[in-house]
Amino acid sequence: MLAEMTLVNNRLNVSSKLRAAVLRAFGAKIGPGCLLHHPIRVKFPWNLEVGENCWLGDEVWIYNQDQVRIGSNVCISQRVFVTTGSHALESTMDLKTKPILIEDGAWVSSMCVVQMGVVIGRNAVVTPNSVVHKSLAPNGIYGGNPCVLIKPRHIVPL
Numbered sequence: 001m002l003a004e005m006t007l008v009n010n011r012l013n014v015s016s017k018l019r020a021a022v023l024r025a026f027g028a029k030i031g032p033g034c035l036l037h038h039p040i041r042v043k044f045p046w047n048l049e050v051g052e053n054c055w056l057g058d059e060v061w062i063y064n065q066d067q068v069r070i071g072s073n074v075c076i077s078q079r080v081f082v083t084t085g086s087h088a089l090e091s092t093m094d095l096k097t098k099p100i101l102i103e104d105g106a107w108v109s110s111m112c113v114v115q116m117g118v119v120i121g122r123n124a125v126v127t128p129n130s131v132v133h134k135s136l137a138p139n140g141i142y143g144g145n146p147c148v149l150i151k152p153r154h155i156v157p158l
Contacts, residue, residue: 049068
């Protein structure tokens with residue numbers, strides 16, 4: 001908690017490389033070329049895997065009681081909240097968790113919530129302020145609460 005507070009979730013630490021190194025020291029797997037803007041929060045670094053060339057924006061909060069896997073070339077924009085846990089609402093209120101997978105090329109735009117058990121498909125885009133309750137297929141543009149398909153995303157090769 002002290003390392004997170006002073007080195008990861010600290011606006012005075014402007015070094016993305018230092019932030020990644022600290023998370024790696026606590027068990028996170030973070031690929032090369034990633035930019036981790038400040039401040040970010042990662043509850044359990046050992047449950048985090050990030051591919052290559054990813055961008056995690058200001059105030060991203062990954063509350064990962066279970067595994068969070070983020071593919072390569074993914075953008076997680078400002079103030080996104082990713083949570084792998086919830087509670088058994090119909091009964092005991094016990095904690096329940098499910099992993100989250102955000103596939104290669106996806107973009108989760110600002111102030112979205114990604115909930116437990118979700119897969120965000122390859123090259124999918126989630127528009128601002130959306131709440132992702134269910135998995136999203138690849139190559140779509142999604143938005144709203146609950147998040148629904150707005151239209152297909154057609155990727156133009158470079």
